[in-house]
Amino acid sequence: MVDLAFLFFSSHYAKEAEALCAAVRRELAPRLLVGCTGEGVIAGGEEIETQAAATLWAARMPDVTLTPLRLSSPQGADGLTIHGWPEGLGAERQKPVFILLADPFSTPVDEVLSVLADRCPGSAAIGGLAGGGHDFGENRLILNDEVYDGGLVGVALSGRIAVRMVVSQGCRPIGEPYVVTKAEQNVIHELGGVPALERLQALFESLGSDERRIAQRALHLGIVIDEHRDRFERGDFLVRNLIGADRGSGSVAIGDQVQEGQTVQFHLRDAQSASEDLNLLLAADRSIHRAPLGALLFSCCGRGRGLFGRPHHDITTVREREGDVPIAGFFAQGEIGPVGGSNFLHGYTASLALFSEPNP
Numbered sequence: 022m023v024d025l026a027f028l029f030f031s032s033h034y035a036k037e038a039e040a041l042c043a044a045v046r047r048e049l050a051p052r053l054l055v056g057c058t059g060e061g062v063i064a065g066g067e068e069i070e071t072q073a074a075a076t077l078w079a080a081r082m083p084d085v086t087l088t089p090l091r092l093s094s095p096q097g098a099d100g101l102t103i104h105g106w107p108e109g110l111g112a113e114r115q116k117p118v119f120i121l122l123a124d125p126f127s128t129p130v131d132e133v134l135s136v137l138a139d140r141c142p143g144s145a146a147i148g149g150l151a152g153g154g155h156d157f158g159e160n161r162l163i164l165n166d167e168v169y170d171g172g173l174v175g176v177a178l179s180g181r182i183a184v185r186m187v188v189s190q191g192c193r194p195i196g197e198p199y200v201v202t203k204a205e206q207n208v209i210h211e212l213g214g215v216p217a218l219e220r221l222q223a224l225f226e227s228l229g230s231d232e233r234r235i236a237q238r239a240l241h242l243g244i245v246i247d248e249h250r251d252r253f254e255r256g257d258f259l260v261r262n263l264i265g266a267d268r269g270s271g272s273v274a275i276g277d278q279v280q281e282g283q284t285v286q287f288h289l290r291d292a293q294s295a296s297e298d299l300n301l302l303l304a305a306d307r308s309i310h311r312a313p314l315g316a317l318l319f320s321c322c323g324r325g326r327g328l329f330g331r332p333h334h335d336i337t338t339v340r341e342r343e344g345d346v347p348i349a350g351f352f353a354q355g356e357i358g359p360v361g362g363s364n365f366l367h368g369y370t371a372s373l374a375l376f377s378e379p380n381p
Contacts, residue, residue: 022050022052022081023049023050023051023052023079023080023081024051024052024053024080024081024082024083024085024087025051025052025053025055025079025080025082025085025087025176025178026045026049026051026053026054026055026056026077026078026079026080027054027055027056027077027078027079027317027349028041028042028045028054028055028056028075028076028077028078028163029056029057029058029059029062029063029075029076029078029349029350029351030056030058030059030062030074030075030076030161031058031059031060031061031062031069031072031073031074031075031153032058032059032060032152032153032154032159032160033073033074034058034073034075035058035153035154035159035160035161038058038161038163038168039168041075041163042054042056042163042166042168043166045077046165046166049079051079052087053087053089053165053176054163054164054165055089055120055122055163055164055174055175055176056122056162056163057122057124057151057160057161057162057163057174057351058151058152058153058154058160058161058162058351059149059151059152059153059350059351059352059353060152060153060322060351060352060353060354061074061152061322061325061351061352062074062075062076062350062351062352063076063318063320063335063336063348063349063350063351063352064076064349065336065347065348065349066333066336066337066340067332067333067336068320068325068326068332068333068334068335068336068352070325070326070332070352076349076350076351077349078315078317078347078348078349080314080315080347080376082178082180082182083181084180084181085178085179085180085181085182086117086177086178086179086180087176087177087178088107088110088117088176088177088178088179089164089165089174089175089176090106090107090119090121090173090174090175090176090177091164091169091172091173091174091175092106092128092133092172092173093127093128093169093171093172093173094127094128094129094132094172106140107177110140110141110177115179115180116141116142116143116144116145116179117141117144117177117178117179118144118145118146118147118177118178118179118182118184119137119141119144119145119146119147119148119175119176119177119178120146120147120148120175120176120178120317120374121133121146121147121148121173121174121175121357122148122149122150122151122162122173122174122175123148123149123150123151123162123172123173123174123357124150124151124154124160124162124169124170124171124172124173125150125151125152125160125354125355126154126156126157126158126159126160126171127157127171127172128150128171128172128173130150130173130355130357130366131366133173134146134357134364134365134366137364138363138364141177144177145184145186145359145364146357146358146359146364147184147186147188147317147319147357147358147359147372147373147374148175148319148356148357148372149319149350149351149353149354149355149356149357149372150353150354150355150356150357150366151353151354152322152351152352152353152354157170157171158170158171162174181378181379182376182377182378182379183376183377183378183379183380184374184375184376185306185310185313185374185375185377186358186359186372186373186374186375187299187302187303187306187371187372187373187375188302188356188358188359188360188367188370188371188372188373189295189298189299189302189370189371189372189373190258190260190298190360190367190369190370191290191294191295191298191299191321191324191328191369191370191371192241192243192255192258192260192288192289192290192294192295192298192369193255193288193289193294193297193298194243194253194254194255194258194286194287194288195224195228195232195236195286195287195288195289196224196227196286196287197286198245198253198284198285198286199212199213199220199284199285199286200212200213200282200283200284201279201280201281201282201283201284201285202214202281203281204279204280204281206278206279207264207274207275207276207277207278207279208272208273208274209242209272209273209274209275209279209285210270210271210272211271212285216270216271216272217271217272217273218266218267218268218271218272218273219271221266221273221287224287232289235289235290235291236289239289239290239291240263240287240288240289241260241261241262241263241287241288241289241290242260242261242262242263242273242275242285242286242287242288243257243258243259243260243261243285243286243287243288244258244259244260244261244277244279244283244284244285245257245258245283245284245285245286246258246259246360246361246362246363247361248283248284253284253286255298255301256302256360257361258286258288258360259277259360259361259365260288260290260367260369261275261276261277262275262276262368263275263276263287264276290369292328292329292330295324295328295329295369296329296334296338299335299338299339299371300338300342303338303339303342303343303373304342306342306343306375307342307343310375310377311377312343312344312346312377313343313344313346313375313376313377314346314347314376314377314378315346315347315348315375315376316339316343316346316347316348316373316374316375316376317348317349317350317373317374317376318335318336318339318348318349318350318371318372318373318374319350319351319353319356319357319358319371319372319373320335320350320351320352320353320356320370320371320372321352321353321355321356321367321368321369321370321371322352322353322354323368323369324352324369324371325352328369335371336348336350339373343375355367355368356368356370356371356372357372358370358372
């Protein structure tokens with residue numbers, strides 16, 4: 022008997038979503054079926070980025086409670102409308118683990134994560150934003166017998182299961198960390214008492230020619246999650262896009278809110294950094310955990326062949342580090358995963374869920 026199944030398929034099959042759903046339900050009769058369209062499909066040992074493809078991942082999970090989740094936010098509505106939030110979810114002693122699939126055009130994912138943090142404090146969430154569509158109503162989401170063209174579907178898992186998560190943001194810190202001394206919403210005016218743009222210009226001038234070329238197209242800013250550490254390394258930052266600068270005021274803008282007193286550091290993203298980051302995180306995972314029984318991989322559509330110059334990078338790395346385990350996933354328009362104990366929506370990230378039996 023199949024307890025939980027995930028179905029991921031390229032947009033080529035969006036119009037056949039109901040038929041795919043019905044076929045899986047007929048042949049496997051899973052207790053819970055969840056799925057969506059993706060920019061590409063990850064299946065076994067392959068990343069199928071542009072061709073028509075579908076992948077099915079199924080698992081038996083005895084003694085595991087599977088709670089389906091369906092949320093939507095109708096156009097014009099104020100805030101998030103929650104349909105059928107299960108009573109008591111999050112109140113149990115063991116905090117559930119959430120796997121979430123959302124349509125990027127119709128779902129305020131940051132609000133969803135805030136709701137989860139409020140209703141299920143301490144719970145981890147992982148997943149991705151459906152892809153392949155270019156406007157409202159073009160993506161597909163599956164929950165059991167229903168196919169949706171917007172909103173969010175997912176599952177909360179609790180009971181006899183362990184789900185550990187690896188979130189590789191694909192960047193490396195450069196320069197020195199600075200304390201934000203003047204900021205407003207997503208605009209940083211000063212770093213360490215100096216205009217933020219001056220700090221950025223000084224950093225740029227200190228880089229070698231190769232790093233300068235990377236910085237011109239892939240410069241980011243990392244926000245320290247845990248300020249109590251003595252030193253900050255990869256994995257200690259929430260990485261966000263650097264989206265603009267104002268020469269007149271000397272300010273820079275990033276793709277998230279920032280507060281005075283937080284520590285930040287500039288980051289670079291390139292193929293080498295992304296590969297090193299994923300390898301290091303997976304090596305650290307295997308150094309303290311046994312091999313998983315299965316995995317789900319949500320990789321950014323900005324990774325793949327376009328970033329690494331060759332196919333199958335992320336899936337190959339996972340299999341080399343974690344072993345020959347059943348893996349499925351898709352290329353997403355945004356990835357969900359925890360950093361520093363809180364859940365965030367990311368970009369350019371590989372978010373990996375590793376399933377195993379709990380320790381005795």
